Amino acid sequence: MERTEAELIAAVLAGDSPSFEPLVVKYNPRVFATARRYARRESEIEDIVQEVWLKAFHKLKSFRGEAPFEHWLMRMAVRTCYDFLRGHQRNRESSFSEISEPEEDWLDRFVADPGSAPENADAAKLLIDRVLEKLPPDARLIIQLLEIEDRSVKEIAEITGWSVPLVKVRAFRARGEMRKILSRMTQDKYL
């Protein structure tokens, strides 16, 4: 008979480490999907996921079972991704001169007629990845959670451990940063 999550967690806490494996198998896809939003290289993604699971195992005692295990785990995943972003702030100062041809074409189309540049184009997705990479870690996290994943300020406060006013302030700043980056990108290309 398959054991429930609560039973598995209780078994792990009682010292039966192998009971942790079914939890890893069940939630690995979600943790990988989250890590892929913040890191690009597969080796980095694997390192983040590994870190998330090791933290989850060692902090399992702090899981009180009031919220679903998945929420607790995803909070840990987002925080680990944030730590990763803070530790890998490279390439942020580089210019936009290295954007690829399809990205340039997409931008040209957007400049000519914003409606004609489709948002589901691969070039647009590459371009937003490039822009997000240039943002400071806290701004990137906020843009990802608030604007892309459409989460509420309260939810973000719970996930990040920041206060609601701090989330609002950081969201305001993040939008400003992003606008600055977009202006710089268009200046690099068209001026």
Added chain:
Amino acid sequence: MNPAELHKKLIAAARTKVPDDRVPYAFEKRIMAHIAARTGADQWVYFWTRGLWRAAGACVAVAMVFGVVSLFTPVAPDNGNDLSQDFENTLLASVDPGDVTTP
């Protein structure tokens, strides 16, 4: 170009991206191996820490016992020599003027 419009468009582009949830083959085995290795190491650390704390406790107890003993031990009567004189005598004991030979 309107940066606000571009911002909206790019955010919309990001929303259309479906995050890839592929898991590398046997990744859970790798996690479990790390956990097993760390658990082993943690046990060593646990036993060492427990042993060291016990040793520290014993040392403190011994120090306290000696402290209490020294407090309640009657002090020997003063024989008149002060400590500095005793110290000087001890230090200069090897330099006996009779031993000094002139070449």
